[in-house]
Amino acid sequence: MEVKDITNRDQDFAKWYTDVCKKADLVDYSSVKGSMIIRPLGYAIWEEMVHVLDQKFKETGHENVQMPMFIPESLLNVEKEHVEGFAPEVAWVTMGGKEKLEERMCVRPTSEVLFCEHFKKIIRSYRDLPKLYNQWCTIVRWEKTTRPFLRSREILWQEGHTMHATAEEAKAETLRMFNIYREFQEEYLAMPVITGKKTEKEKFAGAEETYTIEAMMYDGYALQNGTSHYFGQHFAKAFDIEFVDANNKIDTPYQTSWGCTTRMIGGLIMTHSDNNGLVLPPKIAPWKVIIIPIGEVAERLATLEENLKSHHITYKIDNSNKTPGFKFAEAEVKGYPIRIELGERDLRNDEVTLVRRDTLEKTKVKFNEILPKVEELMETMQKDMYDRAKIRRDSMIYEAHTYDELKDIAKNKSGFIKINWCGDMACEDKIKEDTTLKSRCLIEDEVPDEVCVVCGKKAQTKLYIGRQY
Amino acid sequence: MEVKDITNRDQDFAKWYTDVCKKADLVDYSSVKGSMIIRPLGYAIWEEMVHVLDQKFKETGHENVQMPMFIPESLLNVEKEHVEGFAPEVAWVTMGGKEKLEERMCVRPTSEVLFCEHFKKIIRSYRDLPKLYNQWCTIVRWEKTTRPFLRSREILWQEGHTMHATAEEAKAETLRMFNIYREFQEEYLAMPVITGKKTEKEKFAGAEETYTIEAMMYDGYALQNGTSHYFGQHFAKAFDIEFVDANNKIDTPYQTSWGCTTRMIGGLIMTHSDNNGLVLPPKIAPWKVIIIPIGEVAERLATLEENLKSHHITYKIDNSNKTPGFKFAEAEVKGYPIRIELGERDLRNDEVTLVRRDTLEKTKVKFNEILPKVEELMETMQKDMYDRAKIRRDSMIYEAHTYDELKDIAKNKSGFIKINWCGDMACEDKIKEDTTLKSRCLIEDEVPDEVCVVCGKKAQTKLYIGRQY
Numbered sequence: 001m002e003v004k005d006i007t008n009r010d011q012d013f014a015k016w017y018t019d020v021c022k023k024a025d026l027v028d029y030s031s032v033k034g035s036m037i038i039r040p041l042g043y044a045i046w047e048e049m050v051h052v053l054d055q056k057f058k059e060t061g062h063e064n065v066q067m068p069m070f071i072p073e074s075l076l077n078v079e080k081e082h083v084e085g086f087a088p089e090v091a092w093v094t095m096g097g098k099e100k101l102e103e104r105m106c107v108r109p110t111s112e113v114l115f116c117e118h119f120k121k122i123i124r125s126y127r128d129l130p131k132l133y134n135q136w137c138t139i140v141r142w143e144k145t146t147r148p149f150l151r152s153r154e155i156l157w158q159e160g161h162t163m164h165a166t167a168e169e170a171k172a173e174t175l176r177m178f179n180i181y182r183e184f185q186e187e188y189l190a191m192p193v194i195t196g197k198k199t200e201k202e203k204f205a206g207a208e209e210t211y212t213i214e215a216m217m218y219d220g221y222a223l224q225n226g227t228s229h230y231f232g233q234h235f236a237k238a239f240d241i242e243f244v245d246a247n248n249k250i251d252t253p254y255q256t257s258w259g260c261t262t263r264m265i266g267g268l269i270m271t272h273s274d275n276n277g278l279v280l281p282p283k284i285a286p287w288k289v290i291i292i293p294i295g296e297v298a299e300r301l302a303t304l305e306e307n308l309k310s311h312h313i314t315y316k317i318d319n320s321n322k323t324p325g326f327k328f329a330e331a332e333v334k335g336y337p338i339r340i341e342l343g344e345r346d347l348r349n350d351e352v353t354l355v356r357r358d359t360l361e362k363t364k365v366k367f368n369e370i371l372p373k374v375e376e377l378m379e380t381m382q383k384d385m386y387d388r389a390k391i392r393r394d395s396m397i398y399e400a401h402t403y404d405e406l407k408d409i410a411k412n413k414s415g416f417i418k419i420n421w422c423g424d425m426a427c428e429d430k431i432k433e434d435t436t437l438k439s440r441c442l443i444e445d446e447v448p449d450e451v452c453v454v455c456g457k458k459a460q461t462k463l464y465i466g467r468q469y
Numbered sequence: 470m471e472v473k474d475i476t477n478r479d480q481d482f483a484k485w486y487t488d489v490c491k492k493a494d495l496v497d498y499s500s501v502k503g504s505m506i507i508r509p510l511g512y513a514i515w516e517e518m519v520h521v522l523d524q525k526f527k528e529t530g531h532e533n534v535q536m537p538m539f540i541p542e543s544l545l546n547v548e549k550e551h552v553e554g555f556a557p558e559v560a561w562v563t564m565g566g567k568e569k570l571e572e573r574m575c576v577r578p579t580s581e582v583l584f585c586e587h588f589k590k591i592i593r594s595y596r597d598l599p600k601l602y603n604q605w606c607t608i609v610r611w612e613k614t615t616r617p618f619l620r621s622r623e624i625l626w627q628e629g630h631t632m633h634a635t636a637e638e639a640k641a642e643t644l645r646m647f648n649i650y651r652e653f654q655e656e657y658l659a660m661p662v663i664t665g666k667k668t669e670k671e672k673f674a675g676a677e678e679t680y681t682i683e684a685m686m687y688d689g690y691a692l693q694n695g696t697s698h699y700f701g702q703h704f705a706k707a708f709d710i711e712f713v714d715a716n717n718k719i720d721t722p723y724q725t726s727w728g729c730t731t732r733m734i735g736g737l738i739m740t741h742s743d744n745n746g747l748v749l750p751p752k753i754a755p756w757k758v759i760i761i762p763i764g765e766v767a768e769r770l771a772t773l774e775e776n777l778k779s780h781h782i783t784y785k786i787d788n789s790n791k792t793p794g795f796k797f798a799e800a801e802v803k804g805y806p807i808r809i810e811l812g813e814r815d816l817r818n819d820e821v822t823l824v825r826r827d828t829l830e831k832t833k834v835k836f837n838e839i840l841p842k843v844e845e846l847m848e849t850m851q852k853d854m855y856d857r858a859k860i861r862r863d864s865m866i867y868e869a870h871t872y873d874e875l876k877d878i879a880k881n882k883s884g885f886i887k888i889n890w891c892g893d894m895a896c897e898d899k900i901k902e903d904t905t906l907k908s909r910c911l912i913e914d915e916v917p918d919e920v921c922v923v924c925g926k927k928a929q930t931k932l933y934i935g936r937q938y
Contacts (some may be wrong), residue, residue, distance in 0.1 A: 030586055032574070039588055040602075043533045064512050068504035069576075069607055069623055070560075075500055082565055091539075092564035093576070096611035097557045106500070107538075107562070107576070116498055118506055128791070131789035133509075137605070138538055142565035154538055320596070 006333075009275050013219040014147075020269055021148040023333050034146045034153035038262070041124040041334060042149075044154060045265055050136065052188055052284075053260070062132040062160060067114040069137065070105040075113050079238045082112060085205020087147055089141045091153075108253075110256040112206065112231075112257060115161040116239040119253075123163060125244045129253060130173070131163040135244050149266030150223070150469050157261035157412050158454035163236070163253040165245065169392040170254035177258040178211040178228035185225060189264065190281040190382055191215050191271050192390040193225065194416070194464060201425050204257075208232040214440045214464070217270035218391045219412025222440050225267050226260035235284035254420050256352065266469070269391050272358070278335030279358050289315035289374060290336035292327045292336075295344025301368065304342065332357065337381055338374050345421030349421055356381050358388075397464075410435035416466040418443065420459035422452035430454055431465060440464035475802075478744050482688040483616075489738055490617040492802050492832075493747040501848060503615045503622035507731070510803060511618075513755035514570060514734055515625060519605065521657055521753075524625065525649050531601040533728070535582040536866030538606065539574040544582050548707040551581060554674020558610045561624075576609040581675065581700075583829040584630040585708040588722075592632060594713045598722060599642070600632040606747035617691070618735030619938045625728035632705070632722040634714065634848035639723035640678075640699055646727040647680040647697035652746055653696060653701050658733065659750040660684050660740050662694065664883070664915035671895050673726075677701040682729075683909045683933070684860045685737035691909050691937040694736050695729035735938070747804030748827050750854050758843060759805035761796045764813025769836065773811065776840050792910070801826065806850055807843050814864060825850050825930025866933075869922055879904035885935040887912065889928035891921035899923055900934060 006023055007015040021027050026042035038046065054064070070093060077083050090106035108114065119131060126151045136158045145150050160177055164170040178195065179214050185191045194214045203210035207229040233252045235241075245251045272279040282288055289308060301317070308315050316336070318327045324341070331339045339351040352370060354363045356377050364374045396415030400406035409417050416435065421427060431454060432438055441464055448459035475492055476484040490496050495511035503746045507515065510701045523533070533844065535924070539562060546552050559575035562872070588600060605627045615621050629646055633639040647664065664684045672679035678697040684694045702721045704710075714720045741748040751757055758777060762770050770786070775782050784804065787796045800808045810822040821839060825846050834842045865884030869875035878886050890896060900923060901907055910933055917928035 028587060028590065030537060031541055032537035032539050032581065032583070035539060037537065037583075038535040040532035040534055043535055046535075063509035065509055066502035066507040066512055066515075066517065066625065068499060068506065069609070070501050070504060072500055073680065088566050091562045093560045094563045095561035095573075097559065106566075114499065114506075116496060116499070120495065141539070266933065464533065 006275055006277060009218065010270075010371055011270070014303065016275070017266075017270060019149065019271050022279055024217065024335060026278070034143060034348075035156075036146075036148050036152055038156075041286070043264060044086055045280070045284065046262055048284050048286055049188075049264060050158075052181070054136070055182060056184065057134050057158075057160065060176060060180070062134045062162075065116070065133050065135055065359055066137065067108070067111050069136055071108050071111075071113060072103050072105050074103060075117065076106060077209075078113055078116075079198060079206055079235055079364055082206040086141075087345060091140045091142050095143065098288070108137075108141055109141050110257075110259070111135065111137075111159055111161065113239075115257075116235050118239065119163050119236075120239050123241060123243050123253060129165045129243060130169065132160075132173075133162065134158055134450050137179045147266075147469075149262050149269070150292045152262075152359045154171065155261050157259050159344075161256060162256045163241070163257070165243070165251070165253060165322070167232065167254045168343050170232075170286070174209065174211060174228050174230040174256045174258070178213070179256070181213050181226040181228065185207075185213060185215065185264070185267075186386065188281065188283045189271075190283075190386040190389060191225075191267060192386065192393050194424040194441065196393045196444055196464070198227075198441055199425075199428060199463070200440045201428050202439050204229045206231065206234060209421075210235060212441050214466075215266050215267050216396060216416060216466075217267070217469070219270070220396050220416075220467070222416065222466040223263065223267045223270065224265055224468065228258035229256060231255040231257065272385055273335070276329070276360070277333030279385070279424070280335040280337060280381050282337040285335065285337050287314045287336055288378060289317045289338045289340055291315055291317045291340045291342055292324060292331065293319065293342045294324050297342050297344055297347060300347055301342060304340070304367075304370065311371055312372060312374070313371075323334070328352055332360070340370065340374075384446055400453055401450060403453055406431070407435060410437050416440060416464045419453040419463055419465060420448045420450040421461055421463040422455055422457045423460035424447075424452070424455065426458075427452055427454035437465040437467055439469075440466050474762075475744055475746060478687065484658050485744070486739060487617065489742050489746055491658040493804060495734070495747070496617045497712045498834075503612060505615075505617050505621055505623075507625070510755070511734060514737070514749070514753065515731055517755055518657075519627075522649070522653060522738070523605070525653065526603050526627075526629065529601075529645060529649070531603045531631075534602050534604055535606065536577070536604055538577050540577050540582060541574050543572060543574050544586065545575060547582055547585075548675055548704055551704075555579065558612065559707070560609045560611050572842045577606075577724075578608055578610050579728070580604065580606075580608075580628055580630065581704055582708075585704050586708065586725075588632050588705075589708050589710045592710060592712050592722060595634050597714070598712060599633060599638065601628055601629075601642075601646070602631065603629045616735075617938075618731050621731075624730050624732070624834060626728050628728040629726060631725045632710070632714070633682050633724070634720070636701065636721060636723045639701075639725050643680060643697045643699040643725045643727070646725070646757055647682070650682050650695040650727070650729055652685065652900075653918050654682060654736075655855065656751065658737055658740075659752075659858060659879055660694075660736060661855065661862050665913055665933070666898060667696075667910055668894075668908045668932070670897055671908050672704040673698045675700065675703060677703060681910050683935075684740065685865060685885060685935075686736070686938070687801050689859070689865050689885075689936070691738065691885065691935040692732065692736045693937065697727035698725060699726040702724065710869065718867075726778065741854055742804070745798070745829070748804030748854070749804040749806060751806040751851050754804065754806050756783045756785045756805060757847060758807045758809055759792060759800045759803075760786045760809045760811055761783055761800065762786065762788065762811045766811050766816060767815055769816055770811060773809070773836075775837065775863060780840055780844070782840075782843060791896070797824075801829070807846055809839065809843075826872050827854055870919060875900070876904060877924055879906050883936070885909060885933045887930055888922040888934060889917045889919040890930055890932040891924055891926045892929035893921070893924065893926075896923035898920055906934040906936055909935050909937075
């Protein structure tokens with residue numbers, strides 16, 4: 001692997017992105033068009049994400065289940081908006097062995113209808129509520145154009161599905177899980193995110209309200225990185241799900257669903273990585289440290305390994321017969337947060353060199369100071385990565401006060417634009433048609449202070465718009 | 470839920486089995502024929518299995534990856550034996566959205582061909598070997614008749630796929646992983662297993678050697694509960710995979726694969742469970758303890774919870790408004806290893822009642838002796854469950870010295886039969902035709918001491934035969 005093979009990020013961002021995915025050995029392609037192979041490092045990052053999120057879901061009372069991966073066509077058709085949203089992009093199984101199926105089945109693009117069918121069977125009384133379920137699985141959406149992690153025919157994800165006795169409880173759940181996503185992305189992925197409600201036009205097929213986590217990538221494009229939906233009684237009524245409430249009256253439960261995917265790995269890359277390859281925030285890196293022994297250092301290496309183990313700091317050692325220079329470059333491509341150069345010569349002065357991946361800054365420390373220094377560097381690096389991403393993100397948020405200004409920013413800048421909006425879908429459509437920008441989310445903590453930037457009527461809300469992956 | 474709804478195990482074993490699966494809330498059915506819903510308790514057991522096995526795989530140097538779930542027909546067709554073994558039972562995707570696919574794709578029934586295609590791309594030199602990969606995923610086999618966990622159209626499993634520079638190394642890997650399965654099932658699932666090589670007739674489609682883990686269920690039927698395959702260079706040659714060895718010569722690598730599935734949950738049930746429901750070995754139970762508070766015991770409950778938490782003993786509390794008797798029955802159905810009855814009246818004497826699930830034996834202990842007693846009971850229970858299963862299993866292994874004796878045992882007893890065998894597939898076929906019994910595995914640590922029980926020729930080996938799930 002040659003580092004120089006990575007395209008310059010500022011010259012061709014799209015090519016840079018796929019180069020990083022490939023050179024860092026995150027993914028590979030196969031003869032299965034539109035699907036990707038997730039290689040060991042890519043999958044290990046996903047396992048870290050799963051581990052943290054799964055714990056947060058369980059701490060908030062959720063239980064994991066596993067639904068079938070197929071959906072019979074008649075079941076998908078039960079909820080009209082939903083089927084219209086998904087039917088055009090599903091994979092259909094029509095044959096089992098040598099026999100044609102009586103009814104074709106799609107590979108789940110999402111599992112609302114499967115959960116609803118199950119909820120109908122297991123919910124009888126208010127005592128059965130809430131039902132707080134989650135599922136880790138693979139879904140399929142038959143995309144035409146695909147990119148590693150961002151848009152793929154197969155997606156690894158989790159989907160939460162919950163049922164509640166009251167609308168208030170379901171709405172609180174929608175926001176609770178939305179906040180878990182936000183906290184996770186800010187704290188672990190060091191990604192500053194913009195959060196809010198989707199417009200009617202952009203919400204999930206079948207939802208009453210969709211809350212979205214929008215991250216801004218290095219190139220100013222938005223990545224929708226997790227959504228949480230409040231369904232009200234919409235699906236429950238379509239599926240005829242009822243329960244007896246505490247007063248012995250028949251009622252219909254209120255529902256939520258929420259999901260995030262391997263797309264977050266794409267978001268990580270496009271937020272933090274650079275021309276030398278992957279840069280991983282220490283809190284999500286599967287291996288925090290890469291040790292590169294140079295010369296005869298076996299004894300010190302053994303001591304260092306013991307110390308790292310006893311502090312539960314995960315590490316890898318590059319013991320290959322490549323040159324140190326090559327190993328340094330490879331360690332950079334693969335994004336280990338801290339590189340420890342354990343050199344025979346340095347060790348004569350009882351010193352080792354630590355290199356943090358984000359800034360490539362080198363520090364010499366005494367051998368017995370490695371551990372506290374590694375811990376300090378990881379903490380600083382995590383914070384610095386978030387801060388840098390936030391400063392960059394904030395510098396790419398623009399305000400448009402007139403429609404000409406909006407078009408001008410859309411043409412000459414990349415990033416999010418904040419506008420005043422009347423709430424009319426026609427204005428939203430016009431923006432998209434004129435600029436290709438779509439609504440990201442409503443800005444709920446700011447009061448509209450001007451007229452709608454498109455039609456000049458009274459504004460109902462402020463809104464972020466932007467281009468998206 | 471009424472315990473009396475569980476069919477008696479000795480009257481109708483098949484119905485008892487599905488009753489336990491349903492009443493313990495392990496699974497449910499849906500409109501997706503042949504697939505099952507794995508409910509929270511069933512999935513939590515699978516998560517425990519995954520957790521322990523995944524750790525063992527990683528400790529032995531394996532890395533997790535994720536391959537596509539689809540296999541284009543032409544790729545499945547590369548290896549002839551393999552496609553003949555699997556093509557009759559795959560699900561075919563023929564449409565993507567509204568368009569007919571140019572080439573249909575099956576949902577993976579197993580992923581040898583996908584791994585081979587990838588190995589061909591990433592293996593160049595002996596330095597790239599071994600490649601030790603594993604994947605946790607769902608596979609699909611279009612079964613006609615299905616039973617929860619035992620035979621399902623969708624199966625959750627892991628599949629290991631490894632490539633090695635030498636045959637010796639690959640054979641050692643085949644046995645290493647085989648031994649991990651055996652140890653796991655004996656130590657965690659408390660299941661005594663019979664292990665050995667499959668006959669030519671029964672081995673995996675495309676393998677040189679298949680090693681199998683065979684557990685005997687309560688009814689004497691065998692459950693194949695994990696297999697490890699040595700492929701030699703079979704697939705590697707079909708896929709044209711080559712590497713440059715240390716002497717700069719071109720060679721073909723040697724391959725293994727190994728897998729185990731949610732079927733192990735079925736094995737657990739059919740080995741240990743009883744007429745009151747599920748019985749889980751403590752080491753695999755997601756929750757070791759169920760606490761049933763009776764009366765006003767909030768303060769003691771809080772102390773008990775703290776103690777269990779500090780000892781990392783997982784537990785649930787039944788705080789519902791059902792009667793204690795109902796709660797006891799439900800705790801039994803769901804298989805919690807230890808039940809703690811925390812009663813107001815008993816606590817006046819500073820006592821609580823512990824009940825172990827396998828024997829339903831009750832013990833009164835002082836409140837501050839709960840922890841050591843729970844730990845002691847779990848250890849004893851784990852050991853006792855294994856011992857009981859082994860005694861029962863051993864009592865159902867028969868030896869047949871003549872073919873009449875074989876037929877007589879096959880007709881009147883259920884269990885495994887040990888025979889001397891000439892090694893000829895014709896004799897194996899005859900046994901199957903006359904008795905429905907199939908080969909379980911070769912007995913490699915016993916020397917044949919009689920002639921072949923079928924044809925009377927010189928025996929090559931001893932062999933276990935039996936009926937199977």
